[in-house]
Amino acid sequence: MAWMYLVIGGLMEVLWAIGLKYSDGFSHPLISVLTIIGIVTSFYFFSRALKYLPVGTAYAIFTGLGAAGTAIIGMVYLGESISYIKLFFILLLISSIVGLKLNAKVEA
Template sequence: MAWIFLLIGGLMEVGWAIGLKYSDGFTNPVISLLTVVGIGLSFFLFGKAIKYLPIGTAYAIFTGLGAAGTAIVGMIYLNETVSLLKMFFVLLLICSIVGLKLTSSEA
């Protein structure tokens, strides 16, 4: 169950990161509220996961999912630049996340 909490929390990080962009410096009240709620839920789930997982592994996976997911969403939906080198490093990040998962165990 800890891995599910970590996965959902990491994916929610993508949502609140995008929300930060569209909150316009927290001047858009609806988007700002959704972003803050997303941050809270994301960290709540991360907190639940680290009760059972090693903190170093869990944090690396949590932030890696957020970073990779946000980069992918940016390239696909937000017209951010796409290059072979950028895609290589996102893929490398995803491979690293999978590697950390495969070499970890729950407490």
């Protein structure tokens, strides 16, 4: 279950990062509230995962999922530039996340 908490937290990180962009410095009330809810939810699930996973591994995976997901959403849906080098490094980041997961020990 710890890994599910971590993935949910990482996906929520993508949502709040994009929400920060569209809140326009928290000047749009509805988007700002949704962004804050996303932040709280993201950290809630991350904190649940930390009960069972080493903090270094969990944090690296949490932020890596958020970074990779946000970059992909930005390129696919928000018109951000796409390049082979950017795609290479996103794939490298995802590969690193998988490697960390494969080598992590879950505490009981």
